[in-house]
Amino acid sequence: MTNFALLAASLLNLVNNQSGTLVSHFENVLGTSLSLKIKADNQLMADHAEEQIIDYVKQLQNNLGSFLPGQGLYEFNNSSSKQIVNNDLKEVMVLFDNWSELTNGTIASQTNSLKNLWLSAEEKQILPSETDLKNVVASISSNAWEFDGEYVSKLAAGDIRLHSLAKGYVLEKAAEFALSINGVTGISLNIGGDILVKGDMSEFVKIANPSNSEENSTSLGVVELKNQAIASSGNYKDGFDINGVHYSHIFDPKTGYPADQIIGSTIIHENAITAGAIATAANVMSPQETEELAKSIGEVEYLLAEKDGNIITSTNWNAKTENVSSSISFVNLKEKSWNPNLVLQINLELADLGGYARRPYVAIWVEDEDHKPVRRLAVWYRKPRWLPDLREFSNSLRDVNMDVYSITSATRSAGQYNLIWDGKNDQGEFVPQGNYTVFIESAREHGPYELMKQVVKCDDKFKSVAYQPNGEISSASLVLKNK
Numbered sequence: 001m002t003n004f005a006l007l008a009a010s011l012l013n014l015v016n017n018q019s020g021t022l023v024s025h026f027e028n029v030l031g032t033s034l035s036l037k038i039k040a041d042n043q044l045m046a047d048h049a050e051e052q053i054i055d056y057v058k059q060l061q062n063n064l065g066s067f068l069p070g071q072g073l074y075e076f077n078n079s080s081s082k083q084i085v086n087n088d089l090k091e092v093m094v095l096f097d098n099w100s101e102l103t104n105g106t107i108a109s110q111t112n113s114l115k116n117l118w119l120s121a122e123e124k125q126i127l128p129s130e131t132d133l134k135n136v137v138a139s140i141s142s143n144a145w146e147f148d149g150e151y152v153s154k155l156a157a158g159d160i161r162l163h164s165l166a167k168g169y170v171l172e173k174a175a176e177f178a179l180s181i182n183g184v185t186g187i188s189l190n191i192g193g194d195i196l197v198k199g200d201m202s203e204f205v206k207i208a209n210p211s212n213s214e215e216n217s218t219s220l221g222v223v224e225l226k227n228q229a230i231a232s233s234g235n236y237k238d239g240f241d242i243n244g245v246h247y248s249h250i251f252d253p254k255t256g257y258p259a260d261q262i263i264g265s266t267i268i269h270e271n272a273i274t275a276g277a278i279a280t281a282a283n284v285m286s287p288q289e290t291e292e293l294a295k296s297i298g299e300v301e302y303l304l305a306e307k308d309g310n311i312i313t314s315t316n317w318n319a320k321t322e323n324v325s326s327s328i329s330f331v332n333l334k335e336k337s338w339n340p341n342l343v344l345q346i347n348l349e350l351a352d353l354g355g356y357a358r359r360p361y362v363a364i365w366v367e368d369e370d371h372k373p374v375r376r377l378a379v380w381y382r383k384p385r386w387l388p389d390l391r392e393f394s395n396s397l398r399d400v401n402m403d404v405y406s407i408t409s410a411t412r413s414a415g416q417y418n419l420i421w422d423g424k425n426d427q428g429e430f431v432p433q434g435n436y437t438v439f440i441e442s443a444r445e446h447g448p449y450e451l452m453k454q455v456v457k458c459d460d461k462f463k464s465v466a467y468q469p470n471g472e473i474s475s476a477s478l479v480l481k482n483k
Helices: 011-015 043-064 072-077 087-102 112-124 130-140 163-179 272-282 287-297 384-389 391-397
Strands: 021-029 032-040 145-148 151-154 184-191 194-199 203-207 222-225 228-234 240-242 245-247 262-269 301-306 311-313 342-350 361-367 373-380 406-408 416-421 434-443 449-458 463-466 473-482
Touching (some): 032 043, 043 087, 043 163, 072 151, 087 163, 112 240, 163 184, 163 194, 163 228, 163 272, 194 203, 194 272, 222 228, 228 272, 262 272, 262 287, 272 301, 342 434, 434 473, 449 473
Parallel strands (some): 203 406
Antiparallel strands (some): 021 032, 145 151, 184 194, 194 228, 203 222, 262 301, 301 311, 342 473, 361 373, 361 434, 434 449, 463 473
């Protein structure tokens, strides 16, 4: 539920980042990315806390993981006899039982069998048969496990997956651990778009639009979190494409079909597990069922996006509309202005350097044919003192301010990012059509430096151009397309 903390600001604001606050980004954590913001009494304490928090998250991932031998759920899935599981895994299993009852079976641990069925259908480009769907639904309708004192027996025939609650559990445990560290006063954790803020800290979060979910696109609103969690789920980051139709990766375990009425849900609650559970369930349940569930739990705020574009919110939803700059263009009348129906999508994939690899500092911006910066799109950083290593971006930034937000969205794959340029400059005005260069600059503390640039002709014609990959960016492309 990703996408990561997309942090963009003027160089002046970044350099003046408060002493004792540390921002970190890691890839390939729980199958996605992890962003940390740590507020401590001083910078040394923040640095020390980061190491301890990452070690603790690794421990939690090992206890709950299902993909590698030795991980808790992997061992449980591959055992035919009853066994003693670790405390974290047992707690999440109990949570699954509770949430399955609260959602009338919508929260389920055996939907991996449905995923495999639909993956096979996607490969064949043929929808699953009713018979196959009924057989899989019948096989996953019974209990997945059984508790017997300190032992747990696996009853499910297929593999169990706990990720719909595991992320929230990791967020809660990691935040509790972080605040127990000497000198830490506030913590913000973002795992693939699920965010928890605790202690003496607040966080402004943009809510990704399921219909236009690039990292920097206009959102459905902005909320401020204080000792709260936010979770989003939807079909726009993952799923199956069969005969030109996109199907969600979130299933109704009672029918075997992907959810199709709600394309995105965002939940705010003081507890990250509760937020994550309702966000997943809300994609399957009717809006009325979601409202009843939210009322039964209390203090739940929600936003539901229906496939027809309708937005449903709870009565206590108080997100603010994102400020959108004016699109009035003051270009030379002899120049043809940007087509407002088109956008330039920037796609990039960071090189896979293994689990918990730090994300490099990355800056992305656009220059015109006269080499003048017209739009600064993003900068991802950890410590402001290393920002000058992004040499070209630092030189181009000057006094332009950029927003500082986190993003809540459905979970995306590790290392994969999409941004959008709407054809406007930093003042919110449409630019003329013509040739523009999109820069992608990356650097590491005491590490390699890379600069990629690609010219694209922005006119009325659809097109796609690719960058030459390098050691930090394994692939990147520009796509001029309809909004």
